[in-house]
Amino acid sequence: MMLQSVDEYETKLGVPEGWTRTPTHYCPGCEHGILTRLIATVIEGMGIREKTVMVDSVGCSVLAYEYLNCDHIQAPHGRAPAVMAGVKRTHPELTVFTVQGDGDALAIGLLGTIYAAIRAEPVTVFLYNNSIYGMTGGQMAPTTAVGQVTTTTPYGRDLQKTGNPIDIMKILSQTEGPSYLRRGILAPEPVEAKHGMMYQAKNVLQAKKIIENAFKVQQKGGYSFVEFLGTCNVNWKMTVEESKHFLYDQVAKRYPPGIFRDKLGIEGSPK
């Protein structure tokens, strides 16, 4: 299905009530917009939009309140898990979630991330891992690969100086608290086709399912943390196409998608 305009897109695919209809500021090629739309669709589909509070983090995700049509609290950098705990503990009837970048959740906010997991706060974190600080213009993130060039590692990330990139699935797996630990991919997969490049949406559709699963876990009283791999072609200094290849060929090898914890058996038998 080729869609020529936004109007046609809206007519054919519908517009989720969870979207404010504000055009997003995300760079072309970025998957933040996909994530925003998927969340909007899921909270509408589950009928929870009017009982949801999104806690916005700091980074490219900060303007989510412009797009997602629900209540929002804009938290300080790295503090979304603590703010969510304050909301959820006082109002367990609300669905409470955040979208954080890897700088927000895994550098400045790592203590809050880990303690929310340890306490098994019944909230949901969607981590957008694009291996870089996007909003501030492409600095080294906790997830930047060894050797990767960023504006603060102009000669490549040095293992001796900065240590290894963080694998949050491994870290949170060491704690008993989480009910659902999941890694998925938000970017469509580039495939060679007869007439050039094509993109497969399989992982995007699975991402939607994962988002729904994460909210279901919260509804059952569990803590859910989902790490989504995404691209940042602008700060990776790549074309959109190159960035998708980089994500699938390199990032996804270092951070393999999968189910790391599924206590409630939301995706089948408990794990």
Place this chain on the structure above:
Amino acid sequence: MNGRVLLKGNEAIAYGALEAGLNAYFAYPITPSTETPETLAKEFGNSKYPDFKVFLQAASELEAINMTLGAASTGDLAMTATSSPGFSLKQEGISYAVGMEVPFVIVDVNRGGPGLGNLGVEQSDYLQATRGGGHGGYKLIVLAPNSVQEMLSFPKLAFDLAFKYRNPVLILSDAFLGQLKEDIAPNQSANGHNYDISWATLGMKNGQRHVLNSLHLESDSQEKHERHLYQKYVQMRNEVRFEKMDTDDADIVLVSYGITSRICKSAVKTGRENGLRIGLFRPITLNPFPYSQLSILANQGKKLLVVELNTGEMVEDVMLAANGTTRVEQMNRLGGNVPTVADILAKCKEMI
């Protein structure tokens, strides 16, 4: 609590908050403030306080203040208490709360010195407390109790003011007051509150979307927001509170708040018994500071002696109030030391 009871200041703050209808408290231990969370942990679940639904010990001051921010965003009565080093860590969340217009109550039990300092009494957080404390140029209403009875009654006042202005309110106590035991009369207990929380994020309440946010990327939008906040600081000046003792015929007026104002009261009494005409002016709100009320005394030519436990912080506000019309002197002790009545009277004799 019935009849008169003997309580520490830090315990009284806890009961005062419960009687105000506290919903949520977020704790991080730090001496000399910890009796407040300990008392609240003990009372959690007590059927006398049905509104008190969350007590949680956080992993850091940063977590505690941001949990407070989250709980308060739902319109619940949320509080956190700390002491000076922890108060510094909480500035981030306080600055955000002002920008987002989220009301809650913070208690700072002022201890000694910069850095880790010591556990003794000081009033050295005065400028940090009254000038905002964090980034971005903002004001809190700052209440300074000087007795365990006020430690009990100020949380209710603090919540009233916080919700009236949608702005955090600070109760600035100190290591002495926190540990001081006095017998106090319990207040009437309150159940629930009638504050306007139409702004709260409770999930599209009344079909309305609510966004609590401190980000305004466009210059005009940010300026408009800051001018709106400034208008609130101007209105807060109506909340000024102070206490005067024997100032009418005084040659020297002691200016002091918190625990030192108690010592000054004794100094006024003893001084007058010995023929010294001394009075006391005690600011109860440190912000808004009672500039105009104090300037009346200064304009009458009364000499002012500022007694405070720092190297001279409130004296800046006293000099602003005096505006060069009278002599302003200081008496300061540090590190847990306090001036005695004899010290103060000796200084007064020098000034006459």
